[in-house]
Every structure is written in structure tokens, then in C-alpha cells.
């Protein structure tokens with residue numbers, strides 16, 4: 135897939151990438167277009183995600199949107215309109231690959247959502263491990279209003295997260311089916327909804343809890359959940375047993391169990 139090469143991390147123009155205190159924050163930075171996702175944004179996002187995951191000192195990745203109106207209003211509509219059917223198919227597969235990578239990496243990923251979280255934006259958020267939103271956020275798959283359908287997992291991940299009944303409604307009604315943050319919380323689409331002024335604290339709360347745990351065990355849980363959900367129950371349980379064995383092979387397992395027996399706090403090393 136030409137044109138989709140990785141870019142130099144120092145040359146980011148469409149995202150802001152910051153690494154601090156074990157947290158890599160990626161801010162989609164096109165606020166005038168409500169942080170819409172074009173190929174340039176997604177290429178930079180992908181590069182940053184790989185960089186953060188390969189950096190062992192980064193314990194959590196946070197994806198968020200610049201400005202106070204949107205996490206992301208979806209795929210960039212002018213770019214989308216310029217695509218031929220084959221280009222659109224390939225683009226959809228490429229976007230899906232990036233969301234799969236987010237699910238496959240070891241580092242936990244939090245979507246910090248304030249404002250519109252629509253179309254490809256919701257699809258991106260749904261591939262993250264946690265979704266924490268302000269009470270002024272709005273969620274939906276409005277692609278149908280453009281005469282198109284979600285192309286980065288919206289028909290599939292939304293169904294797995296909220297069930298077929300609500301997925302049909304949100305996908306088919308488009309703009310008329312947008313839901314607010316309270317409803318998204320009730321539907322299990324997001325982990326937490328807080329007043330906007332408490333959003334940073336709520337995200338930090340998750341970050342601190344995650345940082346206290348073993349990154350290697352967190353990575354194994356990610357794999358067990360994200361791979362297992364695609365399998366039948368017998369295979370999935372077998373896979374869980376394999377993952378369980380892998381967890382027991384780590385130094386952090388020895389540390390966690392020893393700390394419990396010695397009545398002290400564990401010091402996980404990620405080994």
C-alpha cells in the first residue's frame with residue numbers, strides 16, 4: 135500500500151506527541167476540522183503508537199483531540215469523497231489494520247473524549263482499551279447521512295460492545311441516532327462519564343492504577359480479551375489457559391505472589 139509509509143516522528147504536523155512520566159499522549163490536532171482523520175493524521179498516529187509501544191518506559195498511551203469541540207468527527211470527508219471504490223476499500227482495510235494494531239500492542243490505550251466522537255473517531259476510540267468521556271460528548275456513526283457506511287470497524291466493534299439492537303439503531307439512524315455520554319455509559323460504550331472539568335483527573339486516576347500493575351501482565355490480558363472474543367468458547371478458554379501459563383512464566387508473577395505472601399507492596403518490573 136504505497137503512500138502509507140511511516141513518517142519521521144519529529145516531523146509531526148497533524149498530531150501532538152508528548153512523552154512524560156510514563157504516559158505517551160497523542161493529540162489529534164486539526165481542531166478546525168474537528169480533528170477529522172485523513173491519511174496524514176493516521177500515518178502520524180500510527181508512527182506515534184508504535185514509538186510509544188516500543189518505548190518500555192511508556193506505561194500508558196492516551197489518545198485525545200485538540201480543542202474543546204471534538205475528540206474526532208470522523209474520517210476527513212473531502213479526502214473520502216476523492217477516493218475511487220478500490221481506493222476506499224484499501225483505505226478502509228488500512229484504517230482497520232491500525233485499529234487492530236491498537237488492540238494488539240502491549241501498552242494500554244485510553245481514549246480521552248471531550249465533544250464529538252463520531253464515525254471514524256468513534257471507531258478509533260472503540261479500538262482503545264478504555265474510553266473516558268466528558269458529559270458534553272456525543273457519540274455516533276453518522277456515515278449513512280453521507281451515503282456511506284462505517285469503514286473502520288463501526289458495524290463490527292459497536293455491535294460487539296453494545297449489542298445488535300443498539301448497533302443497528304446507531305448505525306442506521308446516523309445523525310438522528312447520535313447519543314450523549316450518559317447514554318453511551320448506560321450502553322457500555324464508555325467506561326466513565328465525568329463533568330468536563332474532571333476529565334483530566336478521571337484519566338489520571340486510570341493511568342495511576344495501570345502504572346501500579348505489571349505491564350507484561352496487562353499486555354497478556356489485552357491479548358486474551360481481544361483475541362479470545364473472536365474465538366468459540368472452547369478455543370478461547372484454551373487460549374486463556376495458554377496466556378495464564380505465559381503469565382506464570384514472568385518474574386512479575388513471582389514478585390506479585392511473593393509480595394502477597396510477605397504482606398508487602400509488589401514492585402513489578404515488566405519482566
Ligand code: CAA
Pocket residue numbers: 166167168170171207208209210211212214229250252253254255257276277280283284285286288
Ligand atoms: N471531515 C472534514 N471536516 C469536517 C468533518 C469531517 N468529518 N466534520 C466537521 N468538519 C469541519 C466542517 O466542515 C467545518 O469546517 P469549516 O468551518 O471549514 O466549514 C468544521 O469542521 C466545523 O464543523 P461544523 O461547522 O459542521 O460544526 P457543527 O457544530 O455545525 O456540526 C458536526 C458538528 C455535527 C460534528 C458536523 O461537523 C458533522 O456532522 N460532521 C461530519 C460527521 C461525519 O459525518 N462523520 C463521519 C465521516 S465518514 C467516516 O468516518 C468513515 C469511516 O468510518 C472511516
